[in-house]
Amino acid sequence: MASQRGEGETTTTPAEPADRERARAIPEAAVARLAVYLRVLSGMADQGVTAVSSEELSQAAGVNAAKLRKDLSYIGSYGTRGVGYDVEVLVSHIERILGLTRNHSVAVVGIGNLGHALANYGGFPGRGFPVTALFDVDEDLVGIPVGGIPVSHIDDITAVCLEREVSIGVIATPPPAAQSVCDRLVSAGVQCILNFAPVVLQVPDNVEVRKVDLAVEMQILSFHVARRADEAASVSVGNNGLGVDGMVIRP
Amino acid sequence: MASQRGEGETTTTPAEPADRERARAIPEAAVARLAVYLRVLSGMADQGVTAVSSEELSQAAGVNAAKLRKDLSYIGSYGTRGVGYDVEVLVSHIERILGLTRNHSVAVVGIGNLGHALANYGGFPGRGFPVTALFDVDEDLVGIPVGGIPVSHIDDITAVCLEREVSIGVIATPPPAAQSVCDRLVSAGVQCILNFAPVVLQVPDNVEVRKVDLAVEMQILSFHVARRADEAASVSVGNNGLGVDGMVIRP
């Protein structure tokens, strides 16, 4: 039911494909950072930089240098001691680990405010994520091209997803429709879902979901201001108690 | 320079104001989940639900029940053993901890594809995050209302932010402009930034930044498909075990 990480796997690693087997051991947090390193490295490559040290790269990526080296060590040892890393080499290794050696076709469902923005965004194709299908229930939208791609009707989702080999589904519908859309994507064989609707999606174990919840992001920020305000209050007022039943306000 | 967590803090926690002092101890990850619980609880309240058990709530929020109880314990003990939690009570306590007892005015900078979507989105005001200011460099956009709010020129950012008491700045400009916009927001006194541009922002210690990077999200998804594909390959090929050089995985 629940987590099921390593499944059956009685096996230890076979000798040869150490490269990909290694992938399983990469911490989730490190994967997210590898994607950031990749972006930074790509930028450097574009500017003609050919080599980079862990110190430089870590600064550019906004992380600790030791952490960066450890992250890179998860994917192998491709640096040169005393020198640093070859940018090209690193880029290609990270791309391989992240599975970016092939394109991942993306479908956007719900062509409203957000869906339009996503469909019109030019940043995805260049990074290996071409948007190849758009879906909506609204008959008035069906057939109209957005960002160069005509909107399909949601009822055709299975056929279209299979035909265009969609591997990532993006949900940008209103919350009530999200679960149903998700189910449809799953039955169309989509195994990766990026969800913008503020809803907890229910999916089978073999489907990976990531959510982007802007309200939550803002609330986290809100928490930090509140905390900071309280700290300030504690310090300046001397914090002589009184906090009793809570509801302390701002300085 | 770098992290600076607990800083000067020679003080131990004073006795009384346990309520807010507690806030400092809440793990970052728990804060994010609290926001999710809040959303779920609000939905329940709207449907007339008055009480909920940790089991029910955790299922609705998609997390482990024990984790949920621990998360709630960070903000105090407001449940009733043998019964569960009062929805109203929980909502108001979480809101207080997250600093949602007052509104947080939001400014969006960069009214392009994404900026339009954000400005038009109706979900923020209802959650205590009214969008009160929009900025762009494009003269053609300035003055035009989007989502009911006229776009201001980026050069007026300081005055407008101060006037409207903006507490959260959202960056939706092209990457090259992001750092400069960020700097302007900071000098306008904004201490919370939500960044959509794929750029690592440099900010002073007293400013909180959260980033939303869709390309990174997709690359993480990509990693998981690749990993899964490899596992499948390993299994189907037989992978009859006997790992040689160690690196045991999980049972």
Add this chain to the structure above:
DNA sequence: CCGACTTTGTGCATGCGTTCACAAGCGGTA
């Protein structure tokens, strides 16, 4: 060819976050 210098890769300790498991506490019932 050697020695000094630079930077990687990683073992280890530390801290944070998650999960388990259970005593404590409460409402309901007889």
Add this chain to the structure above:
DNA sequence: TACCGCTTGTGAACGCATGCACAAAGTCGG
């Protein structure tokens, strides 16, 4: 009132991630 069953709240164990510190490994100048 006393008991019973249910659910909370949390101590403690575990596992993962972070950061330090240094040996290993390579470059470069002489």
